[in-house]
Amino acid sequence: MLVSLIGGSGFVGTRLIEALGKEHCSNLDKNHSSQYDDITVIQDIRHGGIDNALRDDTKTVVLLAAEHRDDVSPTSLYYDVNVQGTKNVLDAMDRKGLRSIVFTSSVAVYGLNKENPDEEHPADPFNHYGKSKWKAEEVLRDWYQKDPEKKSLSIIRPTVIFGEANRGNVYNLLRQIASGKFLMIGDGVNKKSMAYVGNIVAFIKYLIENDSPGYRVYNYVDKPDFNMNELVTQVRSDLQHNGRLIRIPEVMGMLGGYGFDILAKATGKKLPISSVRVKKFCATTQFSAEKLNASGFTRPYTLEEGLERTLRYEFIENHDDKPVFFSE
Template sequence: MKIFITGGSGFIGTHLIQLLDLMGLYEIINYDLKDPKIISNAIYIKGDIRNESQVFNAMRNCDVIIHLAAIWDDFSLDESEYFSTNVDGTQSVINGAKRHHIHTFINYSSVSVYGETEEECIEKMTNLKPTNPYGKSKLMAEKLFENWYKENLNISVVHLRPSVVFGKYNYGNIYRLINQINSGFYFNIQKSKSSLKSITYVENLTNATVFLLGKIKKGIEIYNYSDTPHMNTMQISNIIEKRFGKKAGLAVPYTFAFALAIPFDLISNLTGKNIPISTMRVKKYCTQTLNNSDKIKLLGYKSVFSSIEGLEKTVDWYKTNRGSN
């Protein structure tokens, strides 16, 4: 089987290619604008998913497409960039698949399609009301596959919606939290005790991807993914602190934390820099994002690591690699 992976040089893609390489069962094409950071048996083709002719030529003779390529940033991107890459780029990949008669897809979507909701997010039960450009663009990308399915009932598509993904090679939200705790300039927020956060350890996610590859069938299926136990941000930070051998940080009222972040917003606006502390991040810190993943478990998937073990492994990696990004 020949697998075409878009965005294979990215964080999740790197781990996925390592896993598929280790299995030794597949021929892999990594199609990405960025050069890979690891040595693997995958064939690397440099290209942009928005360039339809490049995509078409690169996916020749492939059997399966795993679509990872996307653009994401919490706060600093122009809105049009999300739709250019995440929507137009996805359409370009679909068009290439149509021309090559490739009918099997795993599309990486996101829990962001649910929007800012305090309720537990369940596939096909929770309303889809994305509130940011990233979530809106990922939902639009999902709908492109629905349009394709109306044309061709023989396609097999899985939409995989993970919550916040973390682990080795990642420098996103969990990494910033680990880095902040290690710096000593960190405090908890009391309000966060009441809000659970679903998080996803990358090795579990890539194992889940391979598992779903073996279960895929005709039609469109949607699977959430997150690890257990679900924890609030204070519990997550306490696990990180304990792994560093530090005492639990001071917990302050939400109003104090919000007021403290206001000057950093002003600095960010003046300098154009994405500063780790902001009122937006304080809000996100205390907002519940609970992603129900029972569906994939009922299918038979069992994660290798708990969310606690994933955090511990990531802190251990940070200790030996901090400053190398």
């Protein structure tokens, strides 16, 4: 079995190579791999040359590469990477005669404040990232429909992924709470679906090992969902923080976010706070996992265990000599 990862130098890809065994993997990425550079080909999926990283004995392609930050400029990059890049990968697969792909999309295709959407929920993305991921899915479905009896297409729509050594939005939240300077915006009753990296990597591996022709799409969520009050309480308890929690109304948080937007535009710097991030913090982002739960897959970790492992790695143990991965 050989798995060709596209975009495997990042957070999820590095953990996936570890889970599969690097002897079973090849990797194409525009960046070097901190741990698996010996199996990595440097290539941007917006351009040609993808064929070079796809060996003829590849069983499955896992497409992880994406433009995903909230503050990408110009916004055309979302479509250049997420849509055209997907087309380029599929064209290379066709030239190689490869028929199996696992694609990581996003729950961003549903938009904000939806009521626990399942995989049949209409797409309603609110930002360019979500729109470009939905367009990429449509490209993949068109590719699959050209030969559905022989092709295998698995689409995973993960919610926000967290875990050890990730430097994304969840880490930033955990770090703020750990610092004792956290400011709760809003009433905190909005629910947040989350995904621990150890579980989503295990699910991708499960799909690869149980591959067969057909079309599949799954939300990836670790249940049960925390609301923001529960999440903050859990983190503070794990870190043994008992100080007073300060709260401000959502409208004040949004005004502050707009102020940081203006400052970022004036200075040309990317700042950790923005109106989009405040809006996402206060939004309900809850998604159904019923189809995943019925798939036969068993999560290796509970959500509480994943959170505890992350907190211990980041704020109790010392891992300064280990690489970190930046994402949303």
